[in-house]
Amino acid sequence: MTMPTTDVDVIDALVGISPGSSLDAIRARRPEARAHAQATYQALFAPKEPGGVTAQERFAVGGFVAGLHGATAIASYYAARLAESGASAALQEAVGAAIAEARTSGPYGAYPPGPLSREDTAGVRYRVGASIRRTLGSRLAAALEHTHMLVFHPRDAAPPALQALLDAGWSTTDIVTLSQIVAFLSFQIRVVSGLRTLAGHP
Amino acid sequence: MSETVLVPPEHTVPTAFTRAPLDWLPWLEPLAVDAMTERHLASLVDAARVKSPYFRLLARDPDALEARTRTDKDIFYNPDAGLPRAERELAAAATSRFNGCLYCASVHARHAATYSKREADVQRLLDAGVTADLGERWNAIVAASVALTATPSVFGPEHVDRLRRAGLDDLAIADVIHAAAFFNWANRLMLSLGEPATTTAP
Numbered sequence: 080m081t082m083p084t085t086d087v088d089v090i091d092a093l094v095g096i097s098p099g100s101s102l103d104a105i106r107a108r109r110p111e112a113r114a115h116a117q118a119t120y121q122a123l124f125a126p127k128e129p130g131g132v133t134a135q136e137r138f139a140v141g142g143f144v145a146g147l148h149g150a151t152a153i154a155s156y157y158a159a160r161l162a163e164s165g166a167s168a169a170l171q172e173a174v175g176a177a178i179a180e181a182r183t184s185g186p187y188g189a190y191p192p193g194p195l196s197r198e199d200t201a202g203v204r205y206r207v208g209a210s211i212r213r214t215l216g217s218r219l220a221a222a223l224e225h226t227h228m229l230v231f232h233p234r235d236a237a238p239p240a241l242q243a244l245l246d247a248g249w250s251t252t253d254i255v256t257l258s259q260i261v262a263f264l265s266f267q268i269r270v271v272s273g274l275r276t277l278a279g280h281p
Numbered sequence: 282m283s284e285t286v287l288v289p290p291e292h293t294v295p296t297a298f299t300r301a302p303l304d305w306l307p308w309l310e311p312l313a314v315d316a317m318t319e320r321h322l323a324s325l326v327d328a329a330r331v332k333s334p335y336f337r338l339l340a341r342d343p344d345a346l347e348a349r350t351r352t353d354k355d356i357f358y359n360p361d362a363g364l365p366r367a368e369r370e371l372a373a374a375a376t377s378r379f380n381g382c383l384y385c386a387s388v389h390a391r392h393a394a395t396y397s398k399r400e401a402d403v404q405r406l407l408d409a410g411v412t413a414d415l416g417e418r419w420n421a422i423v424a425a426s427v428a429l430t431a432t433p434s435v436f437g438p439e440h441v442d443r444l445r446r447a448g449l450d451d452l453a454i455a456d457v458i459h460a461a462a463f464f465n466w467a468n469r470l471m472l473s474l475g476e477p478a479t480t481t482a483p
Contacts, residue, residue: 193296
């Protein structure tokens with residue numbers, strides 16, 4: 080298993096922040112946030128102890144999250160890391176195909192019945208298509224289905240979704256790591272998108 | 282045999298956004314206090330968090346938790362210029378309102394009200410949602426947070442312009458981006474690993 084390590088700040092690289100630029104100066108004013116966003120990336124994508132989640136699973140989920148956000152450059156970054164991790168061409172293609180069949184827009188979902196029910200918004204509950212599932216296997220397919228909910232309709236989360244992951248072979252600790260990967264990328268992608276917009280609009 | 286989810290004890294489910302403190306009940310087993318290693322305990326950053334089932338659950342991936350927490354603290358607590366604390370909390374509350382995280386919204390609406398002394402405006406955000414009229418500067422911060430929170434993000438140069446017209450410099454705008462982005466991380470963990478409960482009277 081290959082867990083590529085990198086000293087390059089991933090957010091700086093994805094935004095295109097060069098030393099001495101105005102955004103470099105802005106990020107330097109929040110040095111702990113900058114350092115620990117990178118440390119989170121390292122913890123989730125180049126962990127000191129891989130635990131129960133493989134590098135291929137981490138990068139497949141990463142590419143899927145970025146693809147669902149329509150964040151093309153970031154999705155390409157994670158797709159490249161997936162390829163480096165030794166994923167087969169079939170697996171790489173299956174992640175791309177899952178993105179294509181799963182894309183929608185959010186947030187949507189339902190609230191507990193009551194006054195907020197008037198804000199309930201319908202949307203798809205993604206199930207991986209049969210041919211993609213054959214390539215991904217049931218464990219990674221379950222992860223992508225859960226990831227889709229976290230990305231687009233997190234307020235629909237409920238215990239059966241977690242039980243589906245447990246039944247597909249994810250341990251409780253694996254689910255914490257998976258959830259952190261999806262949630263952290265939901266942050267990283269927005270920081271990159273927001274800072275790129277700011278940099279492009281002086 | 283796979284693990285099973287937790288069944289929370291009988292509780293009252295909150296059905297409206299509130300500034301009142303809420304409990305949070307996990308759907309997956311947190312680490313037991315006496316089973317936590319030095320590394321697990323250090324990952325909490327604040328020792329008092331050992332009382333929190335949420336942080337003891339996330340401590341199953343200690344490197345990710347510690348980096349998450351240090352990122353969070355710098356985005357919200359760093360006092361060096363930029364966006365005032367009250368408005369960083371406003372961005373967090375607006376993001377949580379839009380994603381539908383009652384627990385996160387309760388905490389950060391409370392902080393926004395405390396630091397701004399604008400309880401009525403904060404309550405309007407909770408009651409009426411992210412289109413509530415809170416005055417132009419707060420409206421601009423809420424609109425930018427919501428645009429960045431949509432998946433895919435619809436944050437654009439028009440949001441940067443509006444924030445600048447409202448008096449924010451680029452460091453403050455970067456703070457809005459980071460605060461909203463961070464709550465896209467936090468909301469997804471809080472919403473998907475457990476549920477809020479109305480606090481029982483002491």
